Amino acid sequence: GENVEQHPSTLSVQEGDSAVIKCTYSDSASNYFPWYKQELGKRPQLIIDIRSNVGEKKDQRIAVTLNKTAKHFSLHITETQPEDSAVYFCADSDSWGKFQFGAGTQVVVTP
Amino acid sequence: GAGVSQSPSNKVTEKGKDVELRCDPISGHTALYWYRQRLGQGLEFLIYFQGNSAPDKSGLPSDRFSAERTGESVSTLTIQRTQQEDSAVYLCASSLAWQGSDEQFFGPGTRLTVL
Numbered sequence: 001g002e003n004v005e006q007h008p009s010t011l012s013v014q015e016g017d018s019a020v021i022k023c024t025y026s027d028s029a030s031n032y033f034p035w036y037k038q039e040l041g042k043r044p045q046l047i048i049d050i051r052s053n054v055g056e057k058k059d060q061r062i063a064v065t066l067n068k069t070a071k072h073f074s075l076h077i078t079e080t081q082p083e084d085s086a087v088y089f090c091a092d093s094d095s096w097g098k099f100q101f102g103a104g105t106q107v108v109v110t111p
Numbered sequence: 112g113a114g115v116s117q118s119p120s121n122k123v124t125e126k127g128k129d130v131e132l133r134c135d136p137i138s139g140h141t142a143l144y145w146y147r148q149r150l151g152q153g154l155e156f157l158i159y160f161q162g163n164s165a166p167d168k169s170g171l172p173s174d175r176f177s178a179e180r181t182g183e184s185v186s187t188l189t190i191q192r193t194q195q196e197d198s199a200v201y202l203c204a205s206s207l208a209w210q211g212s213d214e215q216f217f218g219p220g221t222r223l224t225v226l
Contacts (some may be wrong), residue, residue, distance in 0.1 A: 007122040034214065043202065043217040044154070089154060097142055098167050099215070 006010075006090050006102025013080050013109055021105045022092035024072040030092040033066060033073045039086045047088075048075070080109045113137070116216035117203050123224045124193055132188040132221045144188050144204040144215060145178060152221045154202065160186060168197030 006023045013019050025033075039055035050057045050064045050073065055100040057064050061080075066073040077084055116135045124130050135144050145157040156170045160180045171177070175193075180186040190197055200222050204215035 032213075043219055045217070046214045049214065062174065091154075094168060097159055097161060099144065099156055099159070101146075103153040 004090060004092055004100045004102045006105060009103065010106045011108070013069045013107070014110050015059060015080060015082060015109055016068075017021065019075075019077040019080055019082055019084070019107055019109075021075045021088055021090065021107075022072060022104050023074070023092075024070075025092045025096070026071065027030060027094060027100075029094040031095060032093040034054050034066070034091050035062075035064060035075050036091065036092075038089065038103075072076045077107075080107075082111055085109045114203050115203060117201075117218040117221050119220045119221060120186075120219065120222075123226065125175055125226050126195060127192055129189065129191045130193055130223065131204075132201050132223070133188045134188070134203030134205075134218060136184070136186070136203070137216055139183075140205035140207055140216075141183055142206045142213070142215075143180060144206075144207065145186070146202045146204070147172075147199045148220070149199045157188070158171050189226050190223075193223075195225050198223055198225045 004025050011019055020074050027056045032050040036044035037047045038044040048062050048064050050066050060080045061093050063076040085108050087106050089104050091099050093099045116189045118133045143160040147155040158165055158168050158178050162183050163180045175191045176221040178188045194224045203218045206213040
């Protein structure tokens with residue numbers, strides 16, 4: 001992938017509300033779009049991913065949507081809980097294996 | 112099974128010294144990645160390996176940085192003549208396939224501090 005832009009940089013939500021993070025990419029060869037969650041002082045961990053032949057994927061409270069025409073993809077977290085507080089990174093990758101990560105979104109869920 | 116491991120976990124060095132960071136990927140993982148993460152910032156892609164070949168080294172910040180990998184196993188990232196701006200957490204990740212469409216498993220990182 002090439003550049004990946006991620007917005008917003010910080011996101012504060014009330015517990016129970018939804019959170020949405022958006023990313024745009026520029027490399028039309030990108031075909032894999034993972035999302036990682038990084039808690040303070042810990043390593044990033046994959047929470048959900050989507051491949052270019054799929055438009056949407058859902059796993060319990062987390063969903064990702066992909067619009068290849070517009071070159072953007074989004075992470076949706078519903079019914080947010082305090083343990084969802086973390087930094088979330090989007091990324092893209094092409095078939096050659098090079099990954100580019102977004103700058104991250106600090107999500108704070110307040111009780 | 113064992114995850115990705117990195118050593119040392121912390122390294123404090125003086126400006127101008129060389130450092131070597133080690134990454135042990137998950138056994139059988141073909142692809143290996145190195146990232147740099149400065150405090151409060153995102154993941155900066157440095158280099159990746161398909162087997163022991165590095166197709167793209169353009170992410171390395173300068174010629175003071177180099178990396179190698181032995182077969183499909185251990186990788187070392189070497190920083191020569193360290194500078195204060197090299198201070199960061201260096202993360203290694205591995206994935207099963209080299210096609211770039213598999214989950215990356217991250218190691219705990221090496222926190223490098225250059226005084």
